[in-house]
Amino acid sequence: xxxxxxxxxxxxxxxxxxxxxxxxxxxxxxxxxxxxxxxxxxxxxxxxxxxxxxxxxxxxxxxxxxxxxxxxxxxxxxxxxxxxxxxxxxxxxxxxxxxxxxxxxxxxxxxxxxxxxxxxxxxxxxxxxxxxxxxxxxxxxxxxxxxxxxxxxxxxxxxxxxxxxxxxxxxxxxxxxxxxxxxxxxxxxxxxxxxxxxxxxxxxxxxxxxxxxxxxxxxxxxxxxxxxxxxxxxxxxxxxxxxxxxxxxxxxxxxxxxxxxxxxxxxxxxxxxxxxxxxxxxxxxxxxxxxxx
Numbered sequence: 001x002x003x004x005x006x007x008x009x010x011x012x013x014x015x016x017x018x019x020x021x022x023x024x025x026x027x028x029x030x031x032x033x034x035x036x037x038x039x040x041x042x043x044x045x046x047x048x049x050x051x052x053x054x055x056x057x058x059x060x061x062x063x064x065x066x067x068x069x070x071x072x073x074x075x076x077x078x079x080x081x082x083x084x085x086x087x088x089x090x091x092x093x094x095x096x097x098x099x100x101x102x103x104x105x106x107x108x109x110x111x112x113x114x115x116x117x118x119x120x121x122x123x124x125x126x127x128x129x130x131x132x133x134x135x136x137x138x139x140x141x142x143x144x145x146x147x148x149x150x151x152x153x154x155x156x157x158x159x160x161x162x163x164x165x166x167x168x169x170x171x172x173x174x175x176x177x178x179x180x181x182x183x184x185x186x187x188x189x190x191x192x193x194x195x196x197x198x199x200x201x202x203x204x205x206x207x208x209x210x211x212x213x214x215x216x217x218x219x220x221x222x223x224x225x226x227x228x229x230x231x232x233x234x235x236x237x238x239x240x241x242x243x244x245x246x247x248x249x250x251x252x253x254x255x256x257x258x259x260x261x262x263x264x265x266x267x268x269x270x271x272x273x274x275x276x277x278x279x280x281x282x283x284x285x286x287x288x289x290x291x292x293x
Contacts, residue, residue, distance in 0.1 A: 001201050002193065006206040019120045019216075023152035026149070027218035031207055032117075034213040036154055036214065040236075041113035042212050047090050050232070051083045053107035059085060060129070064095040064139055066166035085133065089230030094135035097227075102128040115147050116236050117152055117214075123239040125149060129223045131234050134160075142173065142188050142224040143181035146257070148249040149237035151217040155209040159233025163272045165204040165218035172198045174279045178260045180252065183279050188211060198283035209233075218246055255278050 009023075010031045020068060023030045036042045060076030080088070080098070082103070088094055104110045105128050117126045132140075136158075144167065145151065165173060174183035174196065182188075186196045193200045208228070209215060219240045239246065263271045286292075 003188075003191065003199065004201065004203045006203075008164065008205045010207070014120070016120050018284070019102075023216060024121055024218070027166075029218065029221065029223075030144070030207055031214040032164065032214045032216065033212070035117060035152075036212045039114050040180045041156070041264060044113055045232075047086045047157065047230075050103070053109060054082050054103045054181075055106065056081045056083050057106055059098055059101055061085065061096045062099045063097075066092040066142075083103045084188045089134075090135065091230075092135070093137040095138045096135060097138045097140065099140075100130045100132070100234075101133070103131055104128045107247075114154070116238075121150070123150075124239070125161035125237045125239065129234050129236050131232060133169060133232040134293040135230045136227055138219070138227045141181060142186055142222055144220055146180045146249075146252045147237070148240065148245050148252065150219050150240060152214055152236040152238070153209075153217060153233055153238070154236075155233045156210070156211055156231060158227065158229030159204070159208045160210055160231060160233070161189070161226040161228060162201045162215060163204055163224040164217065165202065165222040168292040169204070170222065171203050171282045171291060172202050173222060174198065174283045176203035176279050177274070177275050177282075178256055178263070183220070183276060185276075188256075189226065196283075198287040200287075247254045 008029045008031050010033060012034045014023075014030070014032060019030070019115075022028065025136070058079050059082050061078045061080055063077040065077065066160075080096075082098075085096070085098065088096070114129075118124065134140075142163075173188075176183060183196075186192060186199070186201075190191075191199045207215070211231075
């Protein structure tokens with residue numbers, strides 16, 4: 001059987017009514033091809049332009065190695081000048097990524113180059129949206145976003161493979177307890193179903209993003225992303241109206257994250273080993289029960 005992946009819906013444009021009724025309320029992903037047609041960024045945001053406006057600030061870089069249990073989540077693997085990194089990802093494959101970086105803080109003129117899709121919904125959060133940069137072959141491991149926001153993720157200057165899963169599949173995806181990411185011992189794009197049987201039959205959606213495509217990811221959706229070319233993206237985030245989701249977001253960002261950091265600091269590999277074992281037990285239990293139903 002394997003993974004059951006269908007294609008994410010694609011439209012050129014969509015009305016507010018259709019978006020809310022067919023995607024926002026039922027929390028279904030969507031790709032909007034021409035959401036950026038009025039953005040100056042669509043033509044301006046080249047690698048050279050980014051180098052020019054952001055400059056030589058030093059940025060943290062992340063690789064594909066398994067998380068170190070002795071370090072806080074999102075600890076960087078190395079660092080590099082931003083302009084040098086732009087040159088690197090244009091010229092060769094690399095697994096180094098810039099993750100959750102705010103270049104707009106250093107180049108506020110970029111604020112004029114994009115538009116939040118307020119014609120579709122309200123509740124947008126960030127004055128300085130996050131941007132993500134990756135070299136060909138770099139991978140963002142399977143996870144969901146800790147703040148549980150809706151995300152409009154727009155891609156530039158290359159291709160990116162995206163695989164998404166509804167939050168209801170979290171146990172079958174070997175979700176790590178007290179965390180928002182999955183067991184890092186499997187490749188969701190090519191899983192070993194003998195070693196990880198709970199993945200067999202999991203239902204998801206996938207797509208290949210190209211320059212100017214905007215992906216709507218509803219709250220809580222798990223996502224895996226692989227850069228097929230050196231390229232970058234911007235994520236605009238918006239709150240869901242549900243107070244239950246807002247409360248869960250606050251819990252994730254405060255109590256859960258603080259507890260996990262304390263346990264990792266004090267118990268390190270033993271704590272991480274326990275979490276991984278529990279993730280496997282929960283996945284096998286969910287599989288045996290035929291969850292989710």
